[in-house]
Amino acid sequence: MGDKATIADSFGPLLRATLGPRPAVSFEFWDGSRIRPDGDSAGTMRVRSVDALRHLVWAPGELGLGRAFVSGTVDLDGDIFLMLRALQSTAPNDARLGAGAAWRAIGAARELGALGRRPPRPPEEARPQRGPLHTKRRDAAAISHHYDVGNDFYRLVLGPSMTYSCARFVPDDDGSLETAQRAKHDLICRKLGLSEQSGMRLLDVGCGWGSMAIHAASTYGAQVVGVTISREQVELARRRVAEAGLSGKVEIRLADYRDLRGEGFDAISSIGMFEHVGSKRAAEYFDTLRALLRPRGRLLNHAISSPGGSVMRSRSFVGRYVFPDGELVDVGEVALAMERAGFEVRDVEALREHYARTLRQWVANLENDWEQAVSLAGAGRARIWRLYMAASALGFEDGGLGIHQVLGVVPEATGNAGMPATRRSWG
Template sequence: MGKSTTVAAAFTPLLELAFGSRPPLRFEFWDGSAVQPSGDNPGTMVIRSKDALNHMVWAPGELGLGRAYVAGTVDLEGDIFQVLRALQSAVPGDARLGVAGAWHALGAARRLGALTRRPQPPPEEARPPRGRQHTRHRDAAVISHHYDVGNDFYRLVLGASMTYSCARFAAADDDGRAAADPTVSLEDAQRAKHDLVCRKLGLTERPGMRLLDIGCGWGSMAMHAASVYGARVVGVTISGTQAELARKRIAEAGLSATVEIRQTDYRDLRGEQFDAISSIGMFEHVGANRADEYFDTLRALLRPEGRLLNHAISSAGGSKIRPRSFIGRYVFPDGELLDVGEVVLAMERAGFEVRDVEALREHYALTLREWVANLETGWDQAVSLAGEGRARIWRIYMAASALGFEDGGLGLHQVLGVIPTRQGRSGLPATRRAWG
């Protein structure tokens, strides 16, 4: 590269191939040169060193860019949602640079001296899990990677509710017709979600009903069911750090007599009977090939007229999280999103009568925006608790997920099923009005 040639000049042809003309945001390079956006500037992508290009050459696409961002050799400045939306709008998800783009990228990287040996991924990246997918051992390793980050870090991101699932931004007693209300606080929205689940499961009918909470996290749903409705709750998780803190929170709330937390796999539950089962934000880890086993296992744990509420992220047509994607390497290895129609069919195959399906995707977008705000407000503390790489992972993954729920690429459904008696009694109210 000649002395008068800037890094921006070397990369302008590649950016034109990627975006059709000028990029949708400002690109700034380590030599101070920059490429200006085609219109209003929503933010800046700062490429801080040649190392960023090396990551992107060796792993083209989102994984290489994600690695560079986690390593700190790429920064996204400005409103993270606006920056990601601008990039997403300018380059459709199925876009490819093709052979010409690959040659431009290699040529530019070579001229800039960025083609070196394959870089090591940042340490926060999950190594590909070993063994057959969705075995107990492999699932435990995957769950540990995501959830055993540190309870204090999760408390900072999730807020006082310590609930890592979609909240419901509406009054706890509304009729289910109101739009998501962004003025509701995150804590109130999580409380409303827990209350809705309890009412759908019929825990309002009498004190002392026995609830199984699959994937109980830090115990928030279990505590709500016990303290508000007098339920006797068994919560299960395979995360050791979750189980430890859940037990501590339950003891501090004086609920140890009615709430039990077990560190165990749901597949090891046998020989017990429950009045209701809640599964909130856990089904994404089950996988399509295990869905029948999952619902068969839960079916065997329910008494006649017992209800199951399955609350899970969904994807039209179903979607496996690819191992070479950013989410697959950094966030949810082995994750899989099922089409809600497939969830309904699997529940019916297990003997459930599906009585209600509710979509809450706009609520999850609001939830994620609240979590991103918590993270950005407490950034220095988050970095001290979990490291800068981990904080960067969470910032970009949560922001991108929020956009996915806003544009409909991701869905969130609560599916309510019941086990009818031999005489066909379901025990459910005739309309939704009973639970709101």
């Protein structure tokens, strides 16, 4: 290109200002120019168009970068886990640009022609909703955004178990995701005290595609009511129940937990549901579930947590593309909210290493059948799932994210909770 400046020449100072002097990944730009690390590269970030920079100009930070990735104007070529970890480890702790760097960024953007029109937002993006958080209508829209993207796409990612929550890998098992998900369901059934002979009545809140309900009914003889507000989940869950020959034992309802009134249950499972409730609705949530349980009834709340809590803001990638209005509540606050609702908290178990392993298998499923995933859900949606699942796996590995099963019981007036003396009964 002679003496003419390349994209890398113009972009390099800005890149180093935001990612540190020695980025651990390579960068390749649309004119073919490159920026390489001093040592080994964890992979290549390909910036395919000036629109990638326009996304960052119009929405600086995480949201703009997310839009560039979802639109395909930025791509990651290599082991996504290594690349994300490398970028995380080399970026400065304070990602804000100083005044000098900010002016250089504006100059570089002008030189590259990135100060023009606003690029269109990717169609997969959820627009921020108006009105109070966690109304029934707003929750239904948020749930539909995430879960109603195609049952076949979820089957490809999740595998035969169709279970969208942390698995539990037992050392002596075969290590497969399907076996680990079955082990998780079985652990929850044992914690809830389900018995093969008793025909206990179980409520599964946020039942997904019915996997927990099917396991509890087929293995422990439970009479199960599963509720979800995802229409696509209801359709497939009912079909799976019928195919398992369990229509007389499992009922799947399209219903919000706030509509559950006047029924009695011996046990309640809430698996991967509480993240959609929000801390301000936690009291209402646990009060509602408490009112549905008979004396000595148990609740197992299985949910992602974050030390100190974390709200998925609308300017974040996860808040805009993955879990609109989602919130991760500190496990201590969860236990306290359960106690205030009248539960006696009897057990808390952390499973974060298991979730990291689960997510890595989901990413492998997606990458191994990438073309089919794109044909089912579109390239943008497939990109979203690849990035958020890989980043989440790293969050569970480094402790930034946690996941806990909190077991509560409703004691009788005498104080009898009907609980075993030790954990031995559920292993």
